[in-house]
Amino acid sequence: MSILPQVIFLLVFAVAGYILFKRISFLRRNIFLGKRETRNDLPDQRWKTMLLVAFGQQKMFKKFTPAILHLLIYVAFVIINLEVLEFVIDGIFGTHRVFAPFLGSAYGVAMNIFEFLAIAVLVSCFAFLIRRNVMKVDRFTKPELNGWPAMDANLILVIEIILMFAILTMNATDQILASRGVPHYTLLNGLFFSNFLQPIFQGMSDSTLVFIERFAWWFHIVGILAFAVYVTYSKHLHIFLAFPNTWYSNLKPKGEMNNMPEVTNEVNMMLGIAPETSAEPPAEIGRFGAKDINDLSWVNVMNAYSCTECGRCTAECPANITGKKLSPRKIMMDVRDRAEEVGKSMDAGGPGLADGKSLLGDYISKEEINACTSCNACVEACPINIDPLSIILQMRRYVSMEESAAPAQWNAMFQNMETAFSPWKFPPSDRFNWAEKLKNEEIKEN
Amino acid sequence: MAEMAASGETPEILFWVGCAGSFDERYKSVTQAFVKILNKVGVSFAVLGPEEACTGDPARRAGNEFLFQMQAVSNIQVMNAYEVKKVVTACPHCFNTIKNEYPALGGNYEVIHHSQFLQQLINEGKIILQGGGEFKGKKITFHDSCYLGRANDVYEAPRDVIRALDVELVEMKRCKTKGLCCGAGGAQMFKEPEPGKKDINVERAEEALATGATTIAVGCPFCLTMMSDGVKNKEKENEVKVYDLAEMLAKDMGI
Numbered sequence: 047m048s049i050l051p052q053v054i055f056l057l058v059f060a061v062a063g064y065i066l067f068k069r070i071s072f073l074r075r076n077i078f079l080g081k082r083e084t085r086n087d088l089p090d091q092r093w094k095t096m097l098l099v100a101f102g103q104q105k106m107f108k109k110f111t112p113a114i115l116h117l118l119i120y121v122a123f124v125i126i127n128l129e130v131l132e133f134v135i136d137g138i139f140g141t142h143r144v145f146a147p148f149l150g151s152a153y154g155v156a157m158n159i160f161e162f163l164a165i166a167v168l169v170s171c172f173a174f175l176i177r178r179n180v181m182k183v184d185r186f187t188k189p190e191l192n193g194w195p196a197m198d199a200n201l202i203l204v205i206e207i208i209l210m211f212a213i214l215t216m217n218a219t220d221q222i223l224a225s226r227g228v229p230h231y232t233l234l235n236g237l238f239f240s241n242f243l244q245p246i247f248q249g250m251s252d253s254t255l256v257f258i259e260r261f262a263w264w265f266h267i268v269g270i271l272a273f274a275v276y277v278t279y280s281k282h283l284h285i286f287l288a289f290p291n292t293w294y295s296n297l298k299p300k301g302e303m304n305n306m307p308e309v310t311n312e313v314n315m316m317l318g319i320a321p322e323t324s325a326e327p328p329a330e331i332g333r334f335g336a337k338d339i340n341d342l343s344w345v346n347v348m349n350a351y352s353c354t355e356c357g358r359c360t361a362e363c364p365a366n367i368t369g370k371k372l373s374p375r376k377i378m379m380d381v382r383d384r385a386e387e388v389g390k391s392m393d394a395g396g397p398g399l400a401d402g403k404s405l406l407g408d409y410i411s412k413e414e415i416n417a418c419t420s421c422n423a424c425v426e427a428c429p430i431n432i433d434p435l436s437i438i439l440q441m442r443r444y445v446s447m448e449e450s451a452a453p454a455q456w457n458a459m460f461q462n463m464e465t466a467f468s469p470w471k472f473p474p475s476d477r478f479n480w481a482e483k484l485k486n487e488e489i490k491e492n
Numbered sequence: 493m494a495e496m497a498a499s500g501e502t503p504e505i506l507f508w509v510g511c512a513g514s515f516d517e518r519y520k521s522v523t524q525a526f527v528k529i530l531n532k533v534g535v536s537f538a539v540l541g542p543e544e545a546c547t548g549d550p551a552r553r554a555g556n557e558f559l560f561q562m563q564a565v566s567n568i569q570v571m572n573a574y575e576v577k578k579v580v581t582a583c584p585h586c587f588n589t590i591k592n593e594y595p596a597l598g599g600n601y602e603v604i605h606h607s608q609f610l611q612q613l614i615n616e617g618k619i620i621l622q623g624g625g626e627f628k629g630k631k632i633t634f635h636d637s638c639y640l641g642r643a644n645d646v647y648e649a650p651r652d653v654i655r656a657l658d659v660e661l662v663e664m665k666r667c668k669t670k671g672l673c674c675g676a677g678g679a680q681m682f683k684e685p686e687p688g689k690k691d692i693n694v695e696r697a698e699e700a701l702a703t704g705a706t707t708i709a710v711g712c713p714f715c716l717t718m719m720s721d722g723v724k725n726k727e728k729e730n731e732v733k734v735y736d737l738a739e740m741l742a743k744d745m746g747i
Contacts, residue, residue, distance in 0.1 A: 108670075298592070299588070299591075299592050299643060299644050299645070300642055300643045300644075301588040301592055301638075301639050301642075301643025301644055302588070302592035302593055302643075303552055303553070303593060305593065305596035305597065306557045306561075307596075309557050309558050309561050310561055310565075310597065312558070313558065313561040313562055313565050314565065316562065317562070317565055317566065317569070319565070319569070334557065335555065335557075362670065364672055364673040364675060364692045364695070364696075365686070365688070365692070367672075367692075367695060368675075368685075368688045368689060368690040368691065368692050368695050369688035369689030369690060370685070370686045370687070370688040371686065371687075371688075372686070413686055413687075416683075416686055417685070417686040417688075418678050419638070419673045419675060419676070419677040419678045419680050419692065420553050420638070420677050420678030420679075421638035421642065421673035421677050421678070422638055422642040422643055423638075423642065423670075423671075423672070423673065425642075426642050426669050426670070439553065439555070442553070442554060442555030443555040443557055444555070445555055446554060446555030446556045446557075447555060447556065447557060447558065452554055452555060452556070453683050455682055455683035455684065456554045456556075456679060456682060456683055458682075459550060459551070459554070459679070459682040459683075460551060460554070460556050460559055463546055463548070463550075463551055463559055463563065464559065464562075467545035467546055467563065467566075468511040468514070468515060468545070468546050469511060469546055469550050469551075469681075469682050470511060470515050470516075472514070472515045474542045474545070475542050476514070476515065477509070477514040477515075477540075477541055477542050477544055478514075478539070478541040478542060479514070479520075480509070480513070480514060480520040480523045480524060481527075483520075483524060484524055484527060484528070
């Protein structure tokens with residue numbers, strides 16, 4: 047037998063590996079355009095969160111039907127990839143179904159399980175296509191999905207459907223060839239699902255069938271490699287990033303905003319707590335709050351790359367529900383788009399971050415961030431613990447502290463707080479007035 | 493607090509009244525109701541009175557970190573000077589800020605929301621309820637405040653307080669972790685909403701009214717305002733009342 051297919055296989059494998067390596071380096075660099083932040087505390091809790099939320103899909107089950115369909119695809123993805131291991135060994139060594147002799151009848155059982163999962167993926171992907179394109183589920187028809195994002199979602203589903211058909215076609219033709227006693231093919235003890243496809247191929251000659259079987263085999267493995275590369279350009283990255291994303295979850299109470307220690311020194315000086323002389327020379331303060339992706343934490347940028355645009359956040363957002371411009375999903379998509387833009391510019395020798403554009407202004411408007419009630423519904427809704435609120439609040443800090451451009455009514459509130467220590471303009475001496483009524487009642491009683 | 497400190501007394505708790513509790517005409521009655529309960533039960537407590545300042549929550553959420561820290565550091569200085577150990581407040585925003593955000597600035601206290609404190613008093617038998625009074629058997633729904641619920645995972649304490657009143661607690665479709673905001677959080681209380689097709693408090697009031705409840709119970713001054721306005725917007729203010737948990741208990745106790 048010719049060694050050519052093996053050489054081609056190795057070549058395809060190497061090329062895919064090289065492209066993937068380049069893509070992963072690109073993504074990694076983009077994520078680390080964000081500021082350094084250490085989140086390695088409480089490792090036990092982090093592993094547990096990852097196991098429950100990413101591996102165990104815990105938060106997906108807030109919506110039962112899509113959760114079940116998604117679970118089927120997820121389980122199939124993990125398990126069918128075991129078969130890919132066999133594909134790779136067969137590809138390199140020119141063998142065919144290399145595991146079959148070792149596993150005996152268990153191999154047939156495993157193949158039947160794989161086929162069942164392939165069918166499950168087909169059904170789920172069709173259901174998802176219908177939800178998106180026929181039922182038009184509300185969160186899949188929001189304006190931020192127009193164009194490429196909607197196309198990306200459909201492409202992923204269609205590619206998965208085609209890949210599953212390739213497996214079933216391969217198995218059907220493979221078993222017809224085996225039953226005809228064609229050398230090299232192993233007869234398995236009945237493959238339940240692909241059996242139904244066999245009548246399509248029964249009338250064909252051995253050589254046609256070998257061609258179809260080989261074509262399906264190649265299509266499947268090359269398809270998987272191509273899909274892996276595609277994923278790095280797509281919202282589908284969540285299949286990998288969901289794991290680190292949940293590991294690096296915010297474990298603090300959701301209501302807690304992070305402190306800005308660079309401000310504390312100055313505040314202490316103003317209040318006369320720390321004498322000016324003893325204060326350390328102020329460290330170089332880059333910028334208060336966030337204007338662009340490099341002001342955000344790398345976790346925020348990773349969040350953006352992990353987002354699969356399911357829109358559960360936006361569907362729960364009170365501002366979005368009542369027709370405001372804010373959509374937490376769009377915030378995440380904007381962060382990612384900006385990171386991609388900066389990354390591409392840097393690789394092309396362009397200005398990168400200094401391109402005169404910024405996340406706030408060119409991608410996200412003040413109207414959007416001003417509409418947020420910081421209610422944490424988006425954070426709670428995200429199946430992989432993405433935190434859009436953190437990004438919104440960092441941008442508000444930039445607007446307020448660097449531009450002094452908060453909405454006029456907020457500026458008035460700030461003024462009240464500066465002069466009267468309350469968001470409302472009442473003199474501090476009136477703070478105890480509520481007690482008058484109680485005192486009067488007491489006097490009456492006595 | 494100043495008086496107690498001067499006479500060498502140490503109160504069991506500091507009742508953090510908050511700005512709404514001090515200045516909002518409607519919400520002052522919640523402060524009064526809670527104080528009546530504390531007095532009735534005989535809890536030793538103090539308030540800071542004029543020495544209390546805004547926790548800084550709305551400034552921080554609106555992006556003004558500097559102003560937030562000015563408020564926070566001043567408050568912490570006052571509380572630390574009085575050696576405050578335990579703080580109770582009816583405002584979830586004050587609760588969240590003092591509990592979660594003051595420690596980073598040197599303010600470490602045990603902080604509890606009044607719903608939790610009232611629940612404890614009921615469980616300990618210190619509050620003896622009269623069987624619900626005007627609420628007995630009535631349908632009541634509880635509106636989860638974001639800063640109590642999702643922000644700090646307090647869902648059951650306010651519900652336990654309501655259940656103790658012998659009423660029918662009905663839930664809105666969006667409740668607990670999925671509760672819909674009243675529209676006031678994140679400093680929205682202090683500005684007009686951005687353009688949209690509806691106000692958030694109206695959306696939420698519609699949902700509360702759909703339960704058929706005659707009382708909407710809340711545990712937050714901003715929610716109280718927003719839900720009351722929402723009910724008014726639907727012209728249901730005569731049929732449906734919005735009360736804070738403390739007011740409901742005080743009514744039941746006849747104080």
